[in-house]
Amino acid sequence: MTASQPAKITPTSTALAEAYWEGCRQGELRLQQCDSCERHQFYPRVLCTHCGGDALSWRAVSGRGLVASFTVVRRGISKAYPAPYVVALIDLEEGPRMMSNIIVDDPQQVAVGSAVSVTFQPWGGDHVLPVFELARVDS
Amino acid sequence: MANPGEALRGKVAIVGAADTEVGVLPGRTPMELCVEAALAAIEDAGLKRTDVDGLLTCNAMAQPLMYHAEAMAEYMQIFPRYCLSVGAGGGTTFSVVHHAASAIVTGMADVVVIAMGDSLRSSLTRDQAMQVQASTGHPQFEQPYGATVPAYYALIAQAHMAEYGTTPEQLAGIAVACRQHAARNPAAQMRELITVEDVLASRLIADPLHLLDCSLVSDGGSAIVLCSAERAADLRHDPVYLLGAGEGHTHEHISAAHSLTTSAAREAGQRAYAMAGLQPTDMDFAQLYDCFTPTVLVELEDLGFCDKGEGGAFVDSGALGPGGALPVNTHGGLLSHCHPGNPGSMFALTESVWQLRHAAGERQVENARCGLVHAQGGIMSSHTALILSREVA
Numbered sequence: 331m332t333a334s335q336p337a338k339i340t341p342t343s344t345a346l347a348e349a350y351w352e353g354c355r356q357g358e359l360r361l362q363q364c365d366s367c368e369r370h371q372f373y374p375r376v377l378c379t380h381c382g383g384d385a386l387s388w389r390a391v392s393g394r395g396l397v398a399s400f401t402v403v404r405r406g407i408s409k410a411y412p413a414p415y416v417v418a419l420i421d422l423e424e425g426p427r428m429m430s431n432i433i434v435d436d437p438q439q440v441a442v443g444s445a446v447s448v449t450f451q452p453w454g455g456d457h458v459l460p461v462f463e464l465a466r467v468d469s
Numbered sequence: 470m471a472n473p474g475e476a477l478r479g480k481v482a483i484v485g486a487a488d489t490e491v492g493v494l495p496g497r498t499p500m501e502l503c504v505e506a507a508l509a510a511i512e513d514a515g516l517k518r519t520d521v522d523g524l525l526t527c528n529a530m531a532q533p534l535m536y537h538a539e540a541m542a543e544y545m546q547i548f549p550r551y552c553l554s555v556g557a558g559g560g561t562t563f564s565v566v567h568h569a570a571s572a573i574v575t576g577m578a579d580v581v582v583i584a585m586g587d588s589l590r591s592s593l594t595r596d597q598a599m600q601v602q603a604s605t606g607h608p609q610f611e612q613p614y615g616a617t618v619p620a621y622y623a624l625i626a627q628a629h630m631a632e633y634g635t636t637p638e639q640l641a642g643i644a645v646a647c648r649q650h651a652a653r654n655p656a657a658q659m660r661e662l663i664t665v666e667d668v669l670a671s672r673l674i675a676d677p678l679h680l681l682d683c684s685l686v687s688d689g690g691s692a693i694v695l696c697s698a699e700r701a702a703d704l705r706h707d708p709v710y711l712l713g714a715g716e717g718h719t720h721e722h723i724s725a726a727h728s729l730t731t732s733a734a735r736e737a738g739q740r741a742y743a744m745a746g747l748q749p750t751d752m753d754f755a756q757l758y759d760c761f762t763p764t765v766l767v768e769l770e771d772l773g774f775c776d777k778g779e780g781g782a783f784v785d786s787g788a789l790g791p792g793g794a795l796p797v798n799t800h801g802g803l804l805s806h807c808h809p810g811n812p813g814s815m816f817a818l819t820e821s822v823w824q825l826r827h828a829a830g831e832r833q834v835e836n837a838r839c840g841l842v843h844a845q846g847g848i849m850s851s852h853t854a855l856i857l858s859r860e861v862a
């Protein structure tokens with residue numbers, strides 16, 4: 331029965347971040363970009379952390395990045411998270427850094443500096459989260 | 470530039486210090502541990518409960534209270550004119566010391582007790598403990614990915630290894646040194662000597678951290694008493710003076726840290742050294758926040774005990790252990806003495822008091838004159854460094 335399955339932790343929702351989550355549901359990673367200095371930022375805020383500007387627009391981004399650091403969690407945080415799994419910090423091509431999972435059969439394949447690209451996973455309810463995969467060598 | 474801490478330097482002293490028994494203490498509430506430690510610290514100072522007019526505490530995870538400090542004052546039936554509980558995670562302990570010092574120097578309180586206690590080991594269920602872990606991190610953009618607390622710190626270790634070639638053996642060396650100190654401390658929870666091989670053979674928790682790279686889970690309470698340097702001169706023990714204090718804050722969530730391998734311990738240390746007019750080489754010991762081994766590695770570098778990237782080699786030199794160039798965590802630290810949560814750093818503070826009174830028994834650092842204590846809260850987020858000395862000059 332679905333009701334008895336352990337649930338993953340789902341993100342709290344805020345009106346400001348709704349464009350981000352809607353993008354995920356549509357298979358698109360979106361970041362805020364400052365209308366003044368044109369730099370991207372993550373997580374979403376009411377100000378640009380670079381220039382202090384308050385005019386920010388949502389833009390779809392490449393979804394490509396590099397692994398800044400990672401760990402293989404050997405003891406999962408709950409039954410909804412079967413270990414081992416990879417938690418990583420990803421430096422996106424557009425500048426910002428974000429936390430995510432890297433979905434990979436063999437965690438030994440992940441290294442600091444590995445190229446990754448975004449994909450999307452259902453997370454329970456109507457939640458869809460961005461996760462990453464190792465970029466194909468030929469891409 | 471004027472020294473921003475000049476008004477505080479050497480003006481306040483720690484005059485009383487006490488720990489409860491630590492480890493596994495079933496049936497003791499955090500409040501009981503807090504009060505027991507406070508009463509013992511007041512007794513140690515040669516003062517009376519009714520002399521206390523300032524009280525600083527932090528909340529307990531196993532017994533959260535909306536008004537923690539007020540509840541403790543009520544329990545003890547003291548009626549302070551300066552009273553609050555503070556929450557800066559593991560960094561709380563040392564940040565409240567300079568708040569207390571400011572209150573004493575400005576006349577808002579004369580005798581301040583700082584007391585903390587918790588019973589993470591005996592009063593939290595396994596599920597509650599995992600829940601505490603799950604609530605670390607940004608609730609929108611980190612928590613859903615299932616990082617445990619060790620996993621957050623493993624991100625720092627992995628980055629340091631990639632950037633500077635640090636090895637799991639060097640991280641393990643930190644745990645080994647803390648255990649060597651704990652072996653000389655009858656109060657420590659874990660006293661059996663361990664080797665680098667033991668650490669590496671313990672199970673992986675979050676790569677590259679093994680079980681023995683992680684701190685203990687404990688029950689315990691600890692307290693200190695502070696007053697002005699003038700008043701301290703008439704009390705029972707040699708005063709331990711606050712010479713330097715500094716904080717540094719760069720982020721709350723690790724994904725928002727501007728660097729994974731350099732922390733705000735650097736700014737905290739620079740501010741504390743400047744206020745004290747001292748250098749890292751003046752420190753006879755250091756008590757460094759060791760919730761996981763990589764924190765000590767980064768702190769050794771950021772606090773100026775070795776160059777950036779050289780933390781692993783510094784550990785290999787044997788400096789951290791008993792009799793080393795810089796004994797670190799002379800009581801055994803969170804890794805081997807005890808870690809009851811936010812109160813954890815209190816034990817580094819009381820240990821420093823005993824070291825500077827030259828009353829640390831078998832583990833006494835010879836002729837200890839001056840020591841640095843450092844703690845951080847969050848994930849290398851919120852840093853405070855203090856410099857303590859048995860001499861004002």
